[in-house]
Amino acid sequence: MAKAEKKSTTNSFSKFIKWFWILFLSGIAFVALIFLSASWGLFGELPPYEYLENPQTNLASQIISSDGNLLGKFYLDDNRTDIKFDDLPENLVNTLIASEDIRFMDHSGIDARGTLRAFAYLGSKGGASTISQQLARQLFVGVRSRSKFDAIKQKLKEWVLAIRLERSYTKEEIISMYLNIYDFGNNADGIRSAARIYFGKEPIDLKVEESAMLVGMLQNSSLFNPLRREELTLNKRNVVLAQMAKYDYITEAVKDSLQAMKMDINYNPESHREGLATYFRMYLHRFMKDWIDKNPKPAMEGDRDRYNLYLDGLKIYTTIDSKMQANAEESVNEHMTKLQAEFFHQNTPDRNPTAPFLDLTPEETNGIMERAIKTSERWRIMKDQGKSEKEIRESFTKKTEMTVFDWKSATKEKDTILTPMDSIRYYKAFLRTAMMSMEPQTGHVKAWVGGINYKHFQYDNVIQGARQAGSTFKPFVYAAAIDQLRLSPCETRPDTQYCIEAGKHGNMEPWCPRNSDLKYSGSSYTLKRALANSVNTVTAQLIDEVGPKSVVSMVRNLGLTGDILEVPAIALGTLDVNVYEMVGAYGAFANQGVYVKPVMVTRIENKDGTVLYEYVPETKDVLSKDVSYAIVDLLKGVTQGGSGTRLRTTGANKYRNEYDEIITGYPYELTNPIAGKTGTTQNNSDGWFMGMVPNLVTGVWVGGEERAVHFKTITYGQGASMALPIWGLYMTKNYADPELGISKEDFEKPENMSIEIDCDKFASDIKEDKDIEDDLDDLDF
Numbered sequence: 001m002a003k004a005e006k007k008s009t010t011n012s013f014s015k016f017i018k019w020f021w022i023l024f025l026s027g028i029a030f031v032a033l034i035f036l037s038a039s040w041g042l043f044g045e046l047p048p049y050e051y052l053e054n055p056q057t058n059l060a061s062q063i064i065s066s067d068g069n070l071l072g073k074f075y076l077d078d079n080r081t082d083i084k085f086d087d088l089p090e091n092l093v094n095t096l097i098a099s100e101d102i103r104f105m106d107h108s109g110i111d112a113r114g115t116l117r118a119f120a121y122l123g124s125k126g127g128a129s130t131i132s133q134q135l136a137r138q139l140f141v142g143v144r145s146r147s148k149f150d151a152i153k154q155k156l157k158e159w160v161l162a163i164r165l166e167r168s169y170t171k172e173e174i175i176s177m178y179l180n181i182y183d184f185g186n187n188a189d190g191i192r193s194a195a196r197i198y199f200g201k202e203p204i205d206l207k208v209e210e211s212a213m214l215v216g217m218l219q220n221s222s223l224f225n226p227l228r229r230e231e232l233t234l235n236k237r238n239v240v241l242a243q244m245a246k247y248d249y250i251t252e253a254v255k256d257s258l259q260a261m262k263m264d265i266n267y268n269p270e271s272h273r274e275g276l277a278t279y280f281r282m283y284l285h286r287f288m289k290d291w292i293d294k295n296p297k298p299a300m301e302g303d304r305d306r307y308n309l310y311l312d313g314l315k316i317y318t319t320i321d322s323k324m325q326a327n328a329e330e331s332v333n334e335h336m337t338k339l340q341a342e343f344f345h346q347n348t349p350d351r352n353p354t355a356p357f358l359d360l361t362p363e364e365t366n367g368i369m370e371r372a373i374k375t376s377e378r379w380r381i382m383k384d385q386g387k388s389e390k391e392i393r394e395s396f397t398k399k400t401e402m403t404v405f406d407w408k409s410a411t412k413e414k415d416t417i418l419t420p421m422d423s424i425r426y427y428k429a430f431l432r433t434a435m436m437s438m439e440p441q442t443g444h445v446k447a448w449v450g451g452i453n454y455k456h457f458q459y460d461n462v463i464q465g466a467r468q469a470g471s472t473f474k475p476f477v478y479a480a481a482i483d484q485l486r487l488s489p490c491e492t493r494p495d496t497q498y499c500i501e502a503g504k505h506g507n508m509e510p511w512c513p514r515n516s517d518l519k520y521s522g523s524s525y526t527l528k529r530a531l532a533n534s535v536n537t538v539t540a541q542l543i544d545e546v547g548p549k550s551v552v553s554m555v556r557n558l559g560l561t562g563d564i565l566e567v568p569a570i571a572l573g574t575l576d577v578n579v580y581e582m583v584g585a586y587g588a589f590a591n592q593g594v595y596v597k598p599v600m601v602t603r604i605e606n607k608d609g610t611v612l613y614e615y616v617p618e619t620k621d622v623l624s625k626d627v628s629y630a631i632v633d634l635l636k637g638v639t640q641g642g643s644g645t646r647l648r649t650t651g652a653n654k655y656r657n658e659y660d661e662i663i664t665g666y667p668y669e670l671t672n673p674i675a676g677k678t679g680t681t682q683n684n685s686d687g688w689f690m691g692m693v694p695n696l697v698t699g700v701w702v703g704g705e706e707r708a709v710h711f712k713t714i715t716y717g718q719g720a721s722m723a724l725p726i727w728g729l730y731m732t733k734n735y736a737d738p739e740l741g742i743s744k745e746d747f748e749k750p751e752n753m754s755i756e757i758d759c760d761k762f763a764s765d766i767k768e769d770k771d772i773e774d775d776l777d778d779l780d781f
Contacts, residue, residue: 059313069322072281076310080189082180085172092211094249099215099240101131108166135178136161185221200266209258212240277325279450279460313607319444328447331729337407356429357708372424396420405456434461434579437698440587443596466576470679471534472688473573480551481542483627489634490759492524493538506567513540531634532642543571557622558585583699589631590692593623625750632747633757635675643678643720668728672744684717685710689724694743700726
């Protein structure tokens, strides 16, 4: 009987063992069948191996400064820039593993323990998605379906793809791919954009608590958004820090200390209308579109036959220096804030009934406003919508809520209620500016400021705008005269009323220019003194002697491309030029007579680092070294005793308004050699300053959008008050940073200089020649 019971027990145990193995092997077979079915595409098509080996993501093109900083990006939806694992801080990697996948370094794509736990507790004690699975979902699967059946199919695909990814990539590559692909919200696509946008730094510089916040966002960046849900995001960050302590990446004491800290968000939005060098970036956008049109994409680089600026991850290396660009923008803001305040003060309704326009008839004012209405975005949009002209015009008189530019606000914006017509007049009242800075020896443009605020004033006055040059054109006349007539800067001309008769040099009528102060001293001026003081009568005599055709020929070789009439009046700067061309032209003076075309892009690479474009300098010998140095010497006189002298002074010559507020001060006290020229056009509509040191040429223009928008008097309306202070502030900031290497040395003088620039010696030589002539007159032949 006992044997029968023993046999029965043995048989039962054998059956249990048999069924265990049957079920176990069936489970394995079922799982294997599921994986095979998923890999065969029965639950939806899987991406081919080629795509797994090289997953395609949209990459923004990067704009890189000459000093290696990121100026901005070109992107549509994805503001993404991939970075390598070596550029990730160790604390970020540790935080990711502790929070998302503690066994990441040990599994092969699927965490078996985590999966069993998730099944056993139905997910109540955490999910089982590994980092590899999350990457597979981001790259190939997409958002989790709400349908349970579809969600299961997606999960199976993730498992298969995660294993394939683990076979194709190293653990380090998977981590960097995952952090690069994730959308952190607020245009922060990928970890590099997230670090820059939320903390204003590169990923390698992230602190532990900052890494914890970003890793916390990986669960749901819309939910854990530090800008919209600060407290919720803070709590999630602290949970991540607790995970780090749990797995001994940090101590409990460090965890407690970090959890007590607030989130130090340094929000830096990356958009096309904000950030550093906005006007330059928009110029670059046009440059790149033109380059892409002319340079087809090799077939080996993808299925598109053209490069895509927004998707292909191009790297555009520029000449812009990020520090000098920041200095330029700060200088514009500092000066224009004060200058604009004074302009508003002078154009209140009681002081100027036609403000912001000066001395216009109602008909002229209406003409300006009518042009502005018909070229406005509102008019274009409503016209495209099929609205009648009556409806469109009525819309311009209806008050509406809007955000407008405001110098006084910290954000440079304010909310208000205006009619569109009033907003047009409001914006017309703002003075505009342009500034460009270039290294004359290479043509490398170091700073580019096209206006006061790109978001609200998108017209780029550096290269799109052209305004009368005023006296900044005079050095070209002097250069032509010295070059062709071999004059010395020390030669003299009388300051008397001078006329060029009708019929000469293309004149239809006699041309008799006046000095700006309407005075004529009758004295003899050296050319150096005449240029320093912008004496029009002397300039008129020089263009008469050399002829306007010679001047036009020379400035063409110096890069000026606009319509230039071969008439004497060009001597006083009546032609329209832009800052871009003027800086290039002046650069030849500082570069010993060699014109170098301004360059902004040095190299373009694809995402893999293959060079697609390298610039070739465009140069032209225009003037001899002697002539160019003579002009530099003339221009140095402008800052030594002419209209640019205020660069050398401080304390005095500070203009104040009636409330004793300093509007235009001169706190520069620059002592190094500076060559420069101010320029002021008729009615004070345009103020210019061109300033040079041996390795940097900078041009500044200030004026209204309309020529009728200007200061009433020369006190503030001259180039020395409107434009020169920006140059002074900019150079002071540059000199405060020795690493920029801006020269304080004198300009290089040619050996065996053939043109006498020492006026004391020149006067002595003239006297000696006169004595010889007198002696010859006494001889009886």
